[in-house]
Amino acid sequence: MGKTIKKLMEEGIVVLPGAFNGISAKLVEKAGFKALYISGAGLVNGVAAMPDVGLLTMSEVETQASYIINAVNIPCIVDGDTGFGETVNVMRMVKGLEGIGAAGVHIEDQELPKKCGHLSGKKLVSPQAMAEKIASAVEARKDPDFIVIARTDARGVEDIKTAIERANIYLEAGADVIFPEALESKEEFVTFKKEVNAPLLANMTEFGKTPLITVTEFEDIGYSIVIFPLTSFRVMIKAVQDALGKLKVEGTQKDLIEKMLTRKELYELIGYNEYEGLDKKISDKIKK
Numbered sequence: 001m002g003k004t005i006k007k008l009m010e011e012g013i014v015v016l017p018g019a020f021n022g023i024s025a026k027l028v029e030k031a032g033f034k035a036l037y038i039s040g041a042g043l044v045n046g047v048a049a050m051p052d053v054g055l056l057t058m059s060e061v062e063t064q065a066s067y068i069i070n071a072v073n074i075p076c077i078v079d080g081d082t083g084f085g086e087t088v089n090v091m092r093m094v095k096g097l098e099g100i101g102a103a104g105v106h107i108e109d110q111e112l113p114k115k116c117g118h119l120s121g122k123k124l125v126s127p128q129a130m131a132e133k134i135a136s137a138v139e140a141r142k143d144p145d146f147i148v149i150a151r152t153d154a155r156g157v158e159d160i161k162t163a164i165e166r167a168n169i170y171l172e173a174g175a176d177v178i179f180p181e182a183l184e185s186k187e188e189f190v191t192f193k194k195e196v197n198a199p200l201l202a203n204m205t206e207f208g209k210t211p212l213i214t215v216t217e218f219e220d221i222g223y224s225i226v227i228f229p230l231t232s233f234r235v236m237i238k239a240v241q242d243a244l245g246k247l248k249v250e251g252t253q254k255d256l257i258e259k260m261l262t263r264k265e266l267y268e269l270i271g272y273n274e275y276e277g278l279d280k281k282i283s284d285k286i287k288k
Contacts, residue, residue, distance in 0.1 A: 002074045004145040005103050005225075006176075008034055009199055013219040018229035020046040021064075022071035026269055027232070029072045035103070036072065038065050039229035040079035041116060046233060054114045058084040058093055066100040075103030077149070077227075082114050082125075083107045083133050090133045091140035094148075104147035106179050106201070107133055109154070109166065117181035118208030122157050127166050131173035138174035149201060150175035156182040156209065164195045171198050177225065182209045189213070190221055199224035206234060 008014045016035045019025035020042035028036045041052035043064050048056065056064075061078070069076050078097055083090035090107065097105050108114065109130040111123040124130075130150070137148045150170035154163035160183065167178045179201040180192050193200060200223045204212065218226050243256050267273065 002034060005035060005075050005077065005147050006145055008075070009224045013215060013223060014225045015215055016077060016225060016227045017232060018042050018227065019068050019076075020233050022067045023270070024232055024236075025068045025071045025076075029074050030269065033074065035075045035077070036068075037227040037229055038068055038076055038078045038102075039227075039233075040081050042230055042233050043079075045230075052114075052116050054081055054112050058089070058096065062096045062100055065097070065102060069101045076101075077104045077106065077147070078102045079229075080105040080107045082110055082112055083137070086129075087132050087136035090136045094137045094140040094146070095142075098141060098143055098146055102146070104149060104176075105137070106149035106151045106177075107137060108151040108179075108181070109170075116208075117151075117153055117156065117203070118205065118210070120156070122153050124154060124157050127169045130166070131169050134170050134173040134175050147176040148174065149177040149179050151179035151181050151201075153181045155180060155184070155188070160188055160191060164192060167192070167196045167198070171196070177201050179203065184209050185211065186213055186217065186221075189218070189223070193222050201225040201227065204228050205230055 005014065014035055015033060016037035017028045017033055018039040019028050019036045020039065025036055040056070040061070043061060044050050044052050044056050047064055065076070065078050080093055084093050094105065108117070109124050111125050115122050134148060134150050141148065150167070152163050152166045152170065154166050163180055167180065170178060177199045178196055181203060183189050183192065189202060202213070202218050202223050202225070203210065204226055215226050243259070246256060247253055
């Protein structure tokens, strides 16, 4: 495993593209990113073709996340939704995520059934209830480098003032990083940074309430982490949709070949020759 998220934050702003399966994780690593983000929406949309409303269980998320984490040698932050229950459930989640090698988790202050952070109609748990979840996550972790991130959805439900108030309560409960969801302007990100003295995470999802802001701009404001949870996922879905439409009309894939990863490139990406080499090594050892 590479450097911890804490160490990377000490060196500068950390950019985490989203990965939704093992192969996308390998592409993130190959592109040179030093960490990645495992989006709950990416998992439930991609694996189950269902909406991001808290439908995957804790064990399902752990299983899917483990494939991603095992595919790479860079730290991975996992979307823990609302913690899959109350304090004891959060503690069990942290124990499970540490067990599969996750570098950290974020927990949000929505009620169940939760919604995508950029949709209307969300409801919040009390600040006290969320603070207890954060404190339980901190209590449960064994690895001091495992980071606990508190996400507040209060901006979209009430206002930025409430989001700031909640963020500071969650900091007192032990959160390492604060994740203000669905801020609506660059100015709001600046205001949040001025009022919350902690490492901050910005979510650069597309088609939501937040305008697209560059990593450089976030670094200038003083943010520590920027996630791009569904960027590659959305590009992939559109590419597959277009390719299938073309195949349906033309009855051949010949005009799609140049857009494909070759067999050789795919095998290199997944380390096919390494598996063959290991198989041969074991076979030769037994023969001796």
